[in-house]
Amino acid sequence: MKKTINLIALSSLLTSYSYSCSADDGEIFFNDKLAPAKPNVIFLLDVSGSMAWYPYADNKKTPPKGVSSRMDILKSSLDKVLADESATTGIRAGIVKFSGSQGISTVVPVADIDNGNQRQTLRNKAQDLKAAGGTPTVQALYDVGQYISPNTGSKGPYHATKLGSSPILEGCQLSHIILMTDGKPEGNNYGSQVASYIGAGSASNCSVVTQVNTDGSLVRTLDRTLGQSSSNYSNETCGRALTSWMSRTDQAPKLEGDNYIRTHTIGFALRNQNGTQPDRSDGKNAQNFLTDLAKYGGGKSFEANSDETLVKAFREIISDVRAADSPSASGTVTVGEQARYEQRTEVFYSLYASDAYNYWPGNMKRFKIEYVETTLFNSTKKGQRAVLVDKKGTSAMSPDGTFYNTASSFWSESDGGKVMSGGVLEQLKSPADRKIFTVQNKTEIVDLKANPTASIDLGVNDLTEKNALLNFIRGYTYNTDSNALTVADKKMGDAARGRISLATYDCITPDTSGKSDVINCLQLDQVALLASNDGFIRGYNINTGEAIYEYMPEEMLPLIQKLQRREVVSFKKPRYYGLDGKPVIYHHDKNNDHYINNGEHAYAYIASGRGGAYIYALDISSRNAIKLAWQIEGGKGSFSKLGYTWSTPMLGKMKINGEVTAVLVFGGGYDKSPQEEDTQSIRTNAKGNDLYIVNAETGNLIWSASNSNLTGNMSYSIPSAVALVTDDSEDKLVTDIIFGDMGGQVWRLSIDNAKSNSTNQLSITGKVIAQLAGSSAADERKFYQAPAVYETKINGIETLSVNIGSGFRNHPLNMVIKDRIYSLRVPKDSTTQTIITEEMLGIASSDGQSISGDLTNGFMIKLSAEGEKVITDGYANFDRLVFNTFIPFNTDKKTCVPSTGTQRTYNYDLTTGKSLLKTAYISIGISALPPDVTAYCDGRYCTIISDPSLLSKEKPLPEGKDKDAFLVDTGSGNFVKTGSTDLFDISAK
Numbered sequence: 001m002k003k004t005i006n007l008i009a010l011s012s013l014l015t016s017y018s019y020s021c022s023a024d025d026g027e028i029f030f031n032d033k034l035a036p037a038k039p040n041v042i043f044l045l046d047v048s049g050s051m052a053w054y055p056y057a058d059n060k061k062t063p064p065k066g067v068s069s070r071m072d073i074l075k076s077s078l079d080k081v082l083a084d085e086s087a088t089t090g091i092r093a094g095i096v097k098f099s100g101s102q103g104i105s106t107v108v109p110v111a112d113i114d115n116g117n118q119r120q121t122l123r124n125k126a127q128d129l130k131a132a133g134g135t136p137t138v139q140a141l142y143d144v145g146q147y148i149s150p151n152t153g154s155k156g157p158y159h160a161t162k163l164g165s166s167p168i169l170e171g172c173q174l175s176h177i178i179l180m181t182d183g184k185p186e187g188n189n190y191g192s193q194v195a196s197y198i199g200a201g202s203a204s205n206c207s208v209v210t211q212v213n214t215d216g217s218l219v220r221t222l223d224r225t226l227g228q229s230s231s232n233y234s235n236e237t238c239g240r241a242l243t244s245w246m247s248r249t250d251q252a253p254k255l256e257g258d259n260y261i262r263t264h265t266i267g268f269a270l271r272n273q274n275g276t277q278p279d280r281s282d283g284k285n286a287q288n289f290l291t292d293l294a295k296y297g298g299g300k301s302f303e304a305n306s307d308e309t310l311v312k313a314f315r316e317i318i319s320d321v322r323a324a325d326s327p328s329a330s331g332t333v334t335v336g337e338q339a340r341y342e343q344r345t346e347v348f349y350s351l352y353a354s355d356a357y358n359y360w361p362g363n364m365k366r367f368k369i370e371y372v373e374t375t376l377f378n379s380t381k382k383g384q385r386a387v388l389v390d391k392k393g394t395s396a397m398s399p400d401g402t403f404y405n406t407a408s409s410f411w412s413e414s415d416g417g418k419v420m421s422g423g424v425l426e427q428l429k430s431p432a433d434r435k436i437f438t439v440q441n442k443t444e445i446v447d448l449k450a451n452p453t454a455s456i457d458l459g460v461n462d463l464t465e466k467n468a469l470l471n472f473i474r475g476y477t478y479n480t481d482s483n484a485l486t487v488a489d490k491k492m493g494d495a496a497r498g499r500i501s502l503a504t505y506d507c508i509t510p511d512t513s514g515k516s517d518v519i520n521c522l523q524l525d526q527v528a529l530l531a532s533n534d535g536f537i538r539g540y541n542i543n544t545g546e547a548i549y550e551y552m553p554e555e556m557l558p559l560i561q562k563l564q565r566r567e568v569v570s571f572k573k574p575r576y577y578g579l580d581g582k583p584v585i586y587h588h589d590k591n592n593d594h595y596i597n598n599g600e601h602a603y604a605y606i607a608s609g610r611g612g613a614y615i616y617a618l619d620i621s622s623r624n625a626i627k628l629a630w631q632i633e634g635g636k637g638s639f640s641k642l643g644y645t646w647s648t649p650m651l652g653k654m655k656i657n658g659e660v661t662a663v664l665v666f667g668g669g670y671d672k673s674p675q676e677e678d679t680q681s682i683r684t685n686a687k688g689n690d691l692y693i694v695n696a697e698t699g700n701l702i703w704s705a706s707n708s709n710l711t712g713n714m715s716y717s718i719p720s721a722v723a724l725v726t727d728d729s730e731d732k733l734v735t736d737i738i739f740g741d742m743g744g745q746v747w748r749l750s751i752d753n754a755k756s757n758s759t760n761q762l763s764i765t766g767k768v769i770a771q772l773a774g775s776s777a778a779d780e781r782k783f784y785q786a787p788a789v790y791e792t793k794i795n796g797i798e799t800l801s802v803n804i805g806s807g808f809r810n811h812p813l814n815m816v817i818k819d820r821i822y823s824l825r826v827p828k829d830s831t832t833q834t835i836i837t838e839e840m841l842g843i844a845s846s847d848g849q850s851i852s853g854d855l856t857n858g859f860m861i862k863l864s865a866e867g868e869k870v871i872t873d874g875y876a877n878f879d880r881l882v883f884n885t886f887i888p889f890n891t892d893k894k895t896c897v898p899s900t901g902t903q904r905t906y907n908y909d910l911t912t913g914k915s916l917l918k919t920a921y922i923s924i925g926i927s928a929l930p931p932d933v934t935a936y937c938d939g940r941y942c943t944i945i946s947d948p949s950l951l952s953k954e955k956p957l958p959e960g961k962d963k964d965a966f967l968v969d970t971g972s973g974n975f976v977k978t979g980s981t982d983l984f985d986i987s988a989k
Contacts, residue, residue, distance in 0.1 A: 027813060037173035039321050040110050041093045044144055045074065046181035046268075048099045051131035055305060058272040068307070070182055070269050071131045077310040082113075082123045086573040087315050089114055090322055092167060093122060096144055100134025100186065104143045110167035137185035138239040141177065141263070141293075142194050145242065148175045148261055149251040156197040157251045171257025176321045178314070179293065180266040184286040185235055194238040198245040206238035208296045209248045218248065236289055243297030263297030264317045265290035268304050319357060343937050344519065345369045346542065347388065348502075348528055352494030353419040358575040359563045362494035362532055364540065365409035365423035367396050371938045372953060377964040385967055386936035386943040388951040401924070401949035411545035427545040428490045431475035436550045438557060439628045448552065449474060459558035473534075473552075473560045493534025493563075493578060497609060501583040502542070503527045505596050505623045518594045527623060529585070531606050535559045535578030537618070539626065548624055553579070553616055553631070580609030582648050585620070586662055586696050596621060603629055603696065605664060607645035613669065615645055617699055630699035634669065634687070638701040643669035643687035646719035646784075651696060652726065652734040655756035660731050662696035667718030667739060670810075685742065688717025691749070693762070703762050712768040716743030721786040725800065727753075737766070740783025740804050744773020748826065770824055770836040772806070778818045781806035788876035790910065791828065798828040801858075801910050803881045805870025812929070813888050815867040821874070821883050823910060824858040844908070848915025859913035861906055868904065875933035875944065878968045880916060882907045882944055884930040903930040905946040907965045916965040922958055924949070942968045
């Protein structure tokens, strides 16, 4: 018999691509080495005479000493923005001023704001600005455009030396103009120069560029609808045409990779004291023009009337500048799995977008797996492979691993993989109708809505601010004026490391023959549980996409204030995390029908992961009314060594005091100190170096490694989930717990359930079975991921094949450590095996076609690329291991697409230690973390998925060398679920 030890069989995990952080795998999104060249930012500042006036459009006077003028506010706000390193790091910045009498001149040339005295120079020089003259806005844009372009020639784009040397250093370097002005453009004599520069001919032909054809030609549209003057449109129409042309025309065509200019605008002090806008009789005003400049120029437009709003406008533009080229969307996916090789076809994707702010947006969408006929390797025999389709049955995944834009998820139309469109986000109810709550004092359910007392702890004391924060998290725009509630754009937090779990309550629609079991039922009553980094765990109706409830644990409430601040994140300033774990569901299925019914108990467990040292148990026995059953807090009581709860609790059964008991097993987690500060060396830990077993229904501690007499050195933290091995009894009792640690060690703990009785609670022995790290920097390997354990027979011996990859997940950009994929062979019935070291393992050749050394203890694959590492879960089943690795990589200068790196996929035979591919691995470029490897099964054929492109109907599966590498014929297909936990028997019946 061969069987896979299933980690969390209820739902499979897969990262989808479609396209912070210090000590964080999110650092890939904010890393200078992986991004295009630092963007250029030119603060184009209006210093006309009106900047000396009051900050209102209807008060054209200079305020007395002690009262701030428009110029005073500009200097103050710009200084605040420039002084905030976290908000402005990673850009090249300069200042250009313009006015009629002072001309257009460079105040500070563009340079790296993080180098030398550039930041201080910008701050100092900004304080010297003075107000005088008119407002030649279009001329200023024209001059700055020529300043940015390094090109030579007589036809635009070309460089003019008036403002200095071009700031463009290399291809794929975006430049951004932040135009701040307090009035309409003056001087209508630059239309003809602009028209000539952009190839429009004359000012009367200044048309905005709306599209670039595949041959590079431009599609232009004449737009004179929003002029300031009914008698002379040329200045403004040519201004709009200029920004549109700069945003769609390569400004440095001699460099490899396109360089564009984006224009952002801020209209300052354009409103009257009463808040109204001084429109002309025909409704045209300066802000309309500025909005157009940004719209056509690929940027954003803001209004500001105070120091606070001007600071906010500058910050939001700069954060968008910094995020403009970061990877935009990734996610995880869950299959409706009821038996290991017999799955339902519903697929739920959790998508997220990286952002420059700490509040990353997320979404969840439903698609479908369809099985299509394919020819098996070296045969005329037909098999079935899995492909992804939308609700209309059309192909949803493209061959490059991104969703088709035309794909329609089950609750939406043509939303594809867009994070901010469709899915559960579209189905969110109005703020007033959302069921959002917390639990205080462990039992008191409190609705999270503004109220006269707001006694809950949000980290602020002011009642008005508390209520504004409560309104914000419900979906209103943050405003301390309780009478000014406006509905904000719909948003929910990301689940970057999370995944969806499914709680099944009933069969709504049996199949045509009346079958209502979980496999054949046409429509199930299921709730999809998803935790996210805005601190919520939400339950969604899988048939409508509506949120049934949104629960925020009491410890997460102070996060609301942090999210509302919209603080900018960077490599140096990490983002905030809420509930960063993966829900695990336990159902005490007394009648064995797989439905939560007839008074049966069911629980969902969620670890906070990077969001803290908490584990929450939610009673989900009632579909519409969950409640907190119990919780564990690290650092307290029996859990004093529990660190940040990175280790997903694993569900199993053991005999406790002679009784079969549902238990949770989890590692001690992650110790932020010293690992957060130390980017390389292996060091012992004060926290995280423990293993816990608790009662799944009560949360009470049953056993911990720190209170036992284990053989070995449990000195290193255990951030990974564990693998549980079960016996063949009806109860599927856990016999072994296998896991790795941060010291490069692999552990095996053995449970003797037969010795458990009324006087002997639990019998556990164990030790280190492999030591795979060394003392040199290159050998300081760490295990963050759970092992994939496969039970098989090798040379007649019952063997546990323990497959695990090393990799510094919390610093994926590390280039020093030489990581490996290990396939260890551990006799199942022996607990006296010698500790395995690298010297005792066979070594796969660089091409994967041969192996050297003795295979008695297993083999290893040396990862050959610099910085190559394993940072997501691998897969072991069907006599093969499949692992993905990550290699940091730079931006593709030909396409200007930012890439976090390269993914390599290894597919090896567990018996021979040789690659099942024609090469050692296959490679693809990626713009997010590699996916966990998973499989989709129709009852007989299983498709192994190492990246989303393998779910594309239009892409053939990679070829194997001697057999299908990614498609497996399981045989009879008679595999059934026999347990009530997340452990499934996959033995043929």
